[in-house]
Amino acid sequence: MSDVADSRWRVLPLGRTEVLRRAAQEAVTFGLIGLVGVLISAIAMGAVIEEVFAETETGIAADLVLRASLAGVLLFGVIGLLALGAVGALTGPVAARQLVTAARRGVPATEVPVPEQWEAATESSAGAYKLLAGVVLALLGLFYVILLFAVLGDPDATGWALLVGGGVLLTAIWSGIPIFKRLVEPRQMELAAEVERWWAPAHRDRAAEQELTEEAVRDARSQAGLGDRLPARRVRAVDDLLALVTALSLVGWGFASHVSLAMAHPDRTYGPSPQLGERADLDPEAERLVDLVTVGGGVLAAVGGLVFVLMLVTEVIIWRVERQALRRALADEDAAPPPHALLQRALRRACPPALRLMFAMCGATLAFGFGLWFITLVADRPDWDTYAAASDQVRALASRGPWVMLGAIGVLGLGVVLGGWLDSRDQALRDALVQRWPVRVDDPTEEDSEGESEGSTEQEGAGAEAPVEGSVD
Secondary structure, X not given: OHHHHOOEEEOOOOHHHHHHHHXXXXXXXXHHHHHHHHHHHHXXXXXXXXXXOOXXXXXXXXXXXXXXXXXXXXXXXXXXXXXXXXXHXXXXXXXXXXXXXXXXXXXXXXXXXOHHHHHHXXXXXXXXXXXXHHHHXXXXXXXXXXHHHHHHHOXXXXXXXXXXXXXXXXXXXXXXXXXXXXHHHHHHHHHHHXXXXXXXHHHHHHHHHOOOOHHHHHHHHHHOOOXXXXXXXXXXXXXXXHHHHHHHHHHHHHXXXXXXHHHHOOOOEOOOOOEOOOOOOOOHHHHHHHHHHHHHHHHHHHHHHHHHHHHHHHHHXXXXXXXXXXXXXXXXXXXXXXXXXXXXXXXXXXXXXXXXXXXXXXXXXXXXXXXXXXXXXXXXXXXXXXHHHOOHHHHHHHOOHHHHHHHHHHHHHHHHHHHHHHHHHHHHHHHHHHHHOOOOOOOHHHXXXXXXXXXXXXXXXXXXXXXXXXOOO
């Protein structure tokens, strides 16, 4: 029984495969966010170009690149969703394999994996691919049906080749669903059974009994004369303000775009197939007003993007300050536990904000590079006369599109390696934290909303607002 009584949670090292898988998952996730950013930017800049730079060489070049970049958004969006599903579906098998390896290496049964690792290894993750593959199949299936009717109406060799190629692609995407369900999932469950035999319920229950709840953390800090306020309070206030400005800027851009389109195209239609209709013949004052509103909306969108980058900088500062505060708390044997929300943030595996921003920029760069390459592919084709207007300068720049994509993929790969290395480096910190203050990691949506709200309302008395030991205001 003494063996069971010593059971406690540990953040076990899960090996290089798992940390790279986790970093790749974040890379794909934020790369997709970057693609969404390209889509929003194309809409915002397209409206400005239409009203201000129409018929100019600069406007034509920018419009062609933006249009072509949307093809990159679609292509890499599909690839990204499938990759995200595949990487997510591998969560369980990889975690189970690494825990089995740890058990076979002789890790004591008293060193119980933290709930996050345990759930990853024992709960099936095959549904992640099924969900996202279903979204992709629905999207591509719609295009495939449209293509099918077009080819049947006017059959030719190219159309039939596209039909066959599209059918093979859809079949390949669908085949991943039974592969993960019937091959990968049973293997994970087999490994999970071995994991459950090594760490018996008695060990897991004993480790769970030592969990430090949010209320227990708050009581311990209260007895030490400390509140629940997170470190870097002033930086957090700036971060909240920047988030508000970003949201207001995007809302203002959306409103300005709607107003300018309503004035310039009063006959536009809505629905499944919206049409702008004819450009209204406005008097000079109305034209100036449309231009002013359009440019104002573009400025708001640009301000929102800039402020968003500044917000990410403040996030990096907060991340560094939190790590410093946690290490100082660990170094002090008599220190009270850090705020529960801070422990949650530290124990949750995630790439630093700067790395996430880099992933998003790589996603946007991929779409941009594909857009440049797309122009070189179709500029001289008679069926794509829109891109025939591309100037020699645009075509020269477009020839570098493949190199832009390769560069983005290379940076993305380096970011995954760096993210994996940082994850491995932080494993020792997370393990030290969970050994001293065994806190369970909750759902990410509750990451710090409760902790920050409570920190601003509770313990406002003298001495109760002292920050975490060693933190920076």
